[in-house]
Amino acid sequence: MQNSKLSIPIVISIILHLILIVVLGYQAIQNIDGVNYGRETGNSIDAIMIDPSVMTDQYQRQLKTKESQQQADRKREQQLADQAKELQERQLAEQQHLKDLTKERIKLAEQLKQQEEERIAAEKVAAEKAAAEKAAAEKAAAEKAAAEKAAAEKAAAEKAAAEKAAAEKAAAEKAAAEKAAAEKAAAEKAVAEKAAAEKAAAEKAAAEKAAAERKAAEAKKAKQRAEQAKKDKAINDLLGGLTAGTPNSPSNQNGAAASRKGSSDDELAKYKALVTNAISNKFINPANVYSGKSCVLQIQIAPDGLLLNVSSGGGDSALCREAVAATKLATIPKPASGLYDEVKNMIVEFQPK
Numbered sequence: 001m002q003n004s005k006l007s008i009p010i011v012i013s014i015i016l017h018l019i020l021i022v023v024l025g026y027q028a029i030q031n032i033d034g035v036n037y038g039r040e041t042g043n044s045i046d047a048i049m050i051d052p053s054v055m056t057d058q059y060q061r062q063l064k065t066k067e068s069q070q071q072a073d074r075k076r077e078q079q080l081a082d083q084a085k086e087l088q089e090r091q092l093a094e095q096q097h098l099k100d101l102t103k104e105r106i107k108l109a110e111q112l113k114q115q116e117e118e119r120i121a122a123e124k125v126a127a128e129k130a131a132a133e134k135a136a137a138e139k140a141a142a143e144k145a146a147a148e149k150a151a152a153e154k155a156a157a158e159k160a161a162a163e164k165a166a167a168e169k170a171a172a173e174k175a176a177a178e179k180a181a182a183e184k185a186a187a188e189k190a191v192a193e194k195a196a197a198e199k200a201a202a203e204k205a206a207a208e209k210a211a212a213e214r215k216a217a218e219a220k221k222a223k224q225r226a227e228q229a230k231k232d233k234a235i236n237d238l239l240g241g242l243t244a245g246t247p248n249s250p251s252n253q254n255g256a257a258a259s260r261k262g263s264s265d266d267e268l269a270k271y272k273a274l275v276t277n278a279i280s281n282k283f284i285n286p287a288n289v290y291s292g293k294s295c296v297l298q299i300q301i302a303p304d305g306l307l308l309n310v311s312s313g314g315g316d317s318a319l320c321r322e323a324v325a326a327t328k329l330a331t332i333p334k335p336a337s338g339l340y341d342e343v344k345n346m347i348v349e350f351q352p353k
Contacts, residue, residue, distance in 0.1 A: 296313035
């Protein structure tokens with residue numbers, strides 16, 4: 001098909017050259033035939049004398065011109081033929097080049113196709129390998145996860161069982177300890193209450209005895225004062241009230257006041273001792289924790305011994321806290337009517353026994 005496309009211009013070129021040659025030849029013949037050797041008219045014939053040498057020269061010149069024209073035409077035809085041949089050769093070379101390019105392109109396309117097929121095959125193999133590796137990895141991961149889950153569940157179950165056992169053991173130990181502590185506390189409380197009761201009874205008996213003794217002493221002193229007053233009155237009456245020993249004299253008044261003061265201090269000390277014993281009866285000193293410590297208590301009571309207020313006035317803070325609590329539980333003895341003014345706001349230094 002390509003050869004036919006190239007031959008068409010060559011054929012056209014040859015046809016054009018042939019037409020050109022025919023035209024040129026026709027013109028040359030017309031020039032030769034058109035030389036006038038005479039002229040014929042309707043009326044007469046003119047005769048012309050022609051020199052043969054002139055005719056010969058002219059003919060030779062025309063032949064030379066024709067030959068020159070023919071040579072030029074042949075040369076032009078040769079050039080056209082050479083150009084047509086060169087064009088044909090060039091076209092053939094171009095066709096061969098195109099064929100070579102086509103072959104190379106086909107070869108390159110085949111190589112690219114082969115490379116693409118090889119690439120697709122390699123990718124397929126790689127994809128299959130990757131899929132297999134992924135599947136294997138997922139399977140291994142699943143197996144590992146399952147194993148870890150099982151191990152975790154087992155560990156959790158063991159931990160829960162251990163914690164349950166430990167909790168049950170701790171609960172049992174706590175219950176036993178609480179029971180033992182309760183029994184011990186109950187026993188200690190019973191012993192303490194018994195001891196406190198015995199101590200309270202003894203202190204009450206001692207207090208009652210002291211009160212009886214104090215009452216007897218007060219009665220004896222009152223009797224002695226009455227007798228002394230009677231004697232003083234008799235002496236005063238005898239001396240006409242002029243002696244310095246009269247009851248209204250400053251010296252007798254001071255002596256009587258001193259006697260009453262001594263008796264009041266002794267009674268105050270005894271009463272504070274009773275109050276201290278009453279607080280001790282309600283105070284618990286386990287394991288002698290507060291031994292050697294002291295607390296100053298500020299106590300306010302009613303005339304019948306009812307506790308109105310108690311507060312800490314200094315000392316060990318823990319001891320004071322327990323001593324205040326014990327004082328609130330204690331039964332404060334009723335003070336003597338003559339002693340109340342001195343003990344209604346009293347200060348007691350409490351030291352546990």
